[in-house]
Amino acid sequence: MYKLLIVDDEPTVRFGLRSYFNWSSYGIEIMGEADDGDVALRIIEKDPPDLILTDVRMPGMDGISLSRHIHAAYPQAKIIFVSGHDDADYLKSALKVSAVDYIFKPVNLEELSTVIQRVVSRLDAERAEQRFRVDMQSKLKEGMPLLREKFLLSLISTGAPKKGLSERLRFLGLSLPADGVYWVLVISVDDLAEVTGSRSEPDLQLLWYSVLNICQELIDRHLSGYAIEHRTGEFVGILRENTEGGITEDHAEALLELAGDILANVEKWLKISVTIGISERVAGLMDLLHSYRQAREAADHKWYLGKNRIITMDSLESPDTEAGSFSRYDPVYNEKLVSVLKAADSEQLREVLDRLFADLNRGRRDGLKYGRNVCLQIVLAVGQLLLELNTQSPELEAAESRLWETLFEKETLGEMRTLIEDHLLAVCGRIREKRSGKVANLIERVRGIIRQRYADGGLTVADIGKEVFLTPTYVSLLFKQETGQTINEFLTQIRVDKAKELLRNPQYKFYDICYAIGYTDPSYFTKLFKKATGVTPSVYRDSHA
Secondary structure: OEEEEEEOOOHHHHHHHHHOOOHHHHOEEEEEEEOOHHHHHHHHHHOOOOEEEEEOOOOOOOHHHHHHHHHHHOOOOEEEEEEOOOOHHHHHHHHHOOOOEEEEOOOOHHHHHHHHHHHHHHHHHHHHHHHHHHHHHHHHHHOHHHHHHHHHHHHHHOOOOOOOHHHHHHHHOOOOOOOOEEEEEEEEEOOHHHHHHOOOHHHHHHHHHHHHHHHHHHHHHHOEEEEEEEEOOEEEEEEEOOOOOOOOHHHHHHHHHHHHHHHHHHHHHHOOOEEEEEOOOEEOHHHHHHHHHHHHHHHHOHHHHOOOOEEEHHHHOOOOOOOOOOOOOOOHHHHHHHHHHHOOOHHHHHHHHHHHHHHHHHOHHHHHHHHHHHHHHHHHHHHHHHHHHOOOOHHHHHHHHHHHHHHOOOOOHHHHHHHHHHHHHHHHHHHHHHHHOOHHHHHHHHHHHHHHHOOOOOOOHHHHHHHOOOOHHHHHHHHHHHHOOOHHHHHHHHHHHHHHHHHOOOOOOHHHHHHHOOOOOHHHHHHHHHHHHOOOHHHHHHHHO
16 A cells, blocks of 8 residues: 555645545555645654645645655655646746646546556556565575676686776675785596596585585685685685785795695595695786686696695696607507517516606696597507407407596596506406417416315405416406306305305304305305305205205
8 A cells, every 4th residue: 555645724625635535446545634844744754655645835834845855855755736726837846846746626536536546557666666676686685695606707717807897896795806916726526437426416516515615614714715616526716815915935834734624624524535736826816817727737737646635836847858848659659569468478568558658747738638548549459459369358348348438537647557557467468378278277277276265254356366477357357258257256156065065064053164164244144145045054954954
C-alpha cells in the first residue's frame, strides 16, 4: 500500500477527497490530513508519505513552499496540486518543483482517477526498480568472492587493465597497490593423474578447497596477498611486500619459509606432495603476468629437478650449458639401443640409457613434452625390433600398451627413465631367452625355487627374479606366457596342495598347518583355501581324515 497525505485549508475539500474517492482500489491508504503547509511538514518529517495531494493557496506555508521542502528532503515523494485558481504563474511554479500533476477545483472524480492511476503506475515502476536494485546489490555482494577471483585470474593471464585499475581494486576491496612490490608462487600438485584418478568428484573438490585454504592461511601468516585456483592441480599465490621500500633479507626469508610451510602442511594434512615455483621480485601490478610466467616455468622444471620441492628462478640456471643452447635427441641412440638389445646385453643397455637421459637433462629448455616424445620414439623402435626378430608376445604387447598410457602420466624425467628401462630390460631378457632356448629351463628353475621356499611367508617375485638374474617384470611376463599362470598363482597352488596333505593327518593342528605353508593369518588362509577348493580347511579335514 502507498501512503497518502491530504493538505488543504478547507475541511469540506478534505472530507470530500477522503470520503468520495475509493483510494484502496488503487492500493492507497490515507495516512493523515493537514490544513496548512507547516502542519503537513511536521507530519511528513515523522512519517514520509509516498503521495501528497495539496492545495496551492493556504494560510501560512502555501503548497508551493511545502513542495520545495518535500522535494529537497524526500525527492521520491509524488506531489499533486489541487487549486481553485486558474493561475498560470502558480502552474509554472508547480512544474518547477516537480509536481507530477495539477487538478482544478471543484475536483472531477474521473479526472482524479486518471491522475492517480498515472501516479500509482510511476510509483509501481519505481518500487519495482528499487527492488531490482536491492536484489542486484545483494547478488553482487554474494558474488563478490567470485568477482575477486576472476579479477585476480585476469592479472596473471591477461595482465592488469591500464584504465580504471584503482577504481576496480577499490570496488573489489582488494589490497593490491598498483605500484607495490610483488612475487608470484605457483603451487603445482605432483602426480596429478594419480591424485585425480583415485578420488570421486566430491572428494576431489574438497581436496582442492583444502589446498587453497592452507595456502591462503599461510600467506596471511607470512606476508600479504591472495591464493587462487588457476587450473586443475595448479594454485597461484599473489604476494605483496608488507612494508615500503625495496626487498629485504627478511622478505626473502619469509618467502622461502612460506613456500616451505605450504609444502609441509599440504603433505601433512592432505597426504599429497606439491612442487612450488617462485618468481623474481617485480614492482607493480602490471608485471604480474610476467611474474606468473616465471613462477610457472620454475614449477614446470620439476621434470628434471624432481618433485616435492621449492624451485626458484636462480635454480634454473645451468652452469654446464651455454646460454641459448638447445640440445636435441640424437637418433644414433636408437641405433645403439637396438644394437645392445640384439646382443641381449643388460649392462650396456643401462649405459646407453645413462648417456641418453644425461643429454636430455642438459637440454633443459626442451622440457617434459620433448623428453616424453623421445621416450615414445624409443618404444616404437623397440617394438619394430621385436617384430623383426619374431620375439613379440601378448604379454610384451600388453606391457607396451600400458607403457604408452603411463608415460603421459609421469611428470619427471626420472620416472620416465624407470619406465623405459624396465620395459627394455624385459625385452632384453625375452630376446636372450628366445635366442638361447632356455625358457623351459628357466621356468623349471622358478618352480623349483617356489617348491623349496613356499613356507617362507616373505617370498616375493623380486626375490625369485634375483635368484634367476632377471627383473621382476620380465620373470613375471615370461612365467605367465609359458605356464598360463602368474607366479603368485603357482605359489598359492603349491601351498594349498601342501595344506591338503597336512590336513589329512589329524595330528597337525590347523594353525600349525597355516604357519607351515607360509601364512601368518589363519583367517586369510581359510578364505584362500576355500576359494581354491570350494570348502573350508575344517570341512576338507572332516571329509578326508
